[in-house]
Amino acid sequence: MNPASQPHQPEPAPGGRARARPERGESPPGQFAALPVRSQPGAAAERAPILIVDDEPHVIASLQRLLRSEPYRVLSATDADEALDIIRQEPVQLVMCDHRMPGMTGTELMEHVKVSRPDVVRIMITGYLDVTAAVEAINKGEVFRFVTKPWDDDEVRLIIRQAVQQHRLLRQNRELVERVNAQNRELRQLTRQLERRVTDRTHEIEQKRDELRASYFSTIQALAAAVEAKDPYTRGHSESVARYASLIARALSVTGNDLEGVRVAGILHDIGKLILDDALLSKTARLEPHEWERIRQHPEVGARILRPALLPWPVVPLVYHHHERYDGSGYPDGLKGNDIPLGARILAVADSFDAMNSDRSYRPRLSQREILRTLEEGAGKLFDPEIVRAFFSLVKKDLISV
Numbered sequence: 001m002n003p004a005s006q007p008h009q010p011e012p013a014p015g016g017r018a019r020a021r022p023e024r025g026e027s028p029p030g031q032f033a034a035l036p037v038r039s040q041p042g043a044a045a046e047r048a049p050i051l052i053v054d055d056e057p058h059v060i061a062s063l064q065r066l067l068r069s070e071p072y073r074v075l076s077a078t079d080a081d082e083a084l085d086i087i088r089q090e091p092v093q094l095v096m097c098d099h100r101m102p103g104m105t106g107t108e109l110m111e112h113v114k115v116s117r118p119d120v121v122r123i124m125i126t127g128y129l130d131v132t133a134a135v136e137a138i139n140k141g142e143v144f145r146f147v148t149k150p151w152d153d154d155e156v157r158l159i160i161r162q163a164v165q166q167h168r169l170l171r172q173n174r175e176l177v178e179r180v181n182a183q184n185r186e187l188r189q190l191t192r193q194l195e196r197r198v199t200d201r202t203h204e205i206e207q208k209r210d211e212l213r214a215s216y217f218s219t220i221q222a223l224a225a226a227v228e229a230k231d232p233y234t235r236g237h238s239e240s241v242a243r244y245a246s247l248i249a250r251a252l253s254v255t256g257n258d259l260e261g262v263r264v265a266g267i268l269h270d271i272g273k274l275i276l277d278d279a280l281l282s283k284t285a286r287l288e289p290h291e292w293e294r295i296r297q298h299p300e301v302g303a304r305i306l307r308p309a310l311l312p313w314p315v316v317p318l319v320y321h322h323h324e325r326y327d328g329s330g331y332p333d334g335l336k337g338n339d340i341p342l343g344a345r346i347l348a349v350a351d352s353f354d355a356m357n358s359d360r361s362y363r364p365r366l367s368q369r370e371i372l373r374t375l376e377e378g379a380g381k382l383f384d385p386e387i388v389r390a391f392f393s394l395v396k397k398d399l400i401s402v
């Protein structure tokens with residue numbers, strides 16, 4: 001430390017010997033007292049403010065002289081407290097500080113500056129190459145450069161120029177980071193708002209879709225009930241066909257909208273019977289050919305009724321083809337095998353099973369043996385064998401009771 005009472009005492013050189021003459025760049029003793037301490041006169045406001053801190057005013061004075069023609073506004077302080085005051089008030093870009101000072105050391109001051117104003121570039125002035133001081137200043141104060149007394153004027157000018165440039169880079173970098181962070185915050189906020197809107201809208205759409213489906217279902221059930229009301233023997237038939245068809249479809253890995261389509265088609269498959277006379281539907285005597293012809297029209301009529309309804313499930317082809325037979329002997333188009341839509345092939349099995357499993361106006365319910373034999377014998381002829389197999393596996397698992 002250089003006590004304030006002993007200004008400009010030459011610092012001991014390595015080896016303990018004091019320097020005999022003033023250092024290059026320093027002022028001779030006695031000339032520093034009248035020099036301005038805070039600011040270089042005439043410095044323009046836009047000049048980069050730099051702060052020199054040294055308890056020896058002649059060091060300050062010699063640096064001020066050295067920097068007179070440079071584009072800086074040179075501020076000065078003779079101790080750390082004064083330096084910190086200036087740093088708080090001024091947009092200082094660079095602090096050049098003596099290592100040895102009374103009170104707070106140069107390293108401690110640098111540490112303070114590093115924490116409070118990290119973009120202020122720090123240069124340490126040392127009396128001689130003190131390795132311990134250098135390591136401490138680097139570790140604690142993260143100094144940019146060391147200037148060792150006696151300094152070379154050109155070298156000091158260059159170091160200060162580099163330091164101011166370093167400050168600019170740090171400031172630009174900080175501004176860039178702040179801008180990026182602000183944009184990221186804005187982006188995150190926008191993303192959150194967007195996500196909220198998407199979630200709200202999705203929820204609204206799902207709610208509307210559910211309401212719409214519920215409304216469709218009640219209409220569908222009302223239509224099915226209208227058909228069943230024409231023939232008391234078929235009461236509950238639509239719901240049963242829908243249930244069996246859904247079980248078979250699920251066993252065949254049909255999912256989603258297709259599965260829903262099979263279920264709805266099960267409810268609506270005989271909707272075309274609405275145009276038939278009640279008497280014809282409940283007739284117990286043998287049907288005349290023209291009566292059969294009327295009955296055979298119900299899949300086409302059903303499809304015609306449903307087509308304009310634009311149901312949200314693939315239902316119309318299933319209703320249209322539910323009387324096709326696997327061997328091509330069915331109606332209305334006489335389609336064969338896999339040309340018949342899968343849902344229609346499923347409906348054929350479910351419809352036939354429920355018809356055999358319930359009393360009809362023209363015959364009583366068939367026995368379990370008769371039903372299973374009919375289905376077994378019908379596989380490959382009336383029905384898709386794979387679907388009959390799926391049906392039998394459901395019976396075996398007691399999911400369908402005969």
Ligand SMILES: [Fe+2]
Pocket residue numbers: 269270298322323
């Ligand atoms: Fe039918």
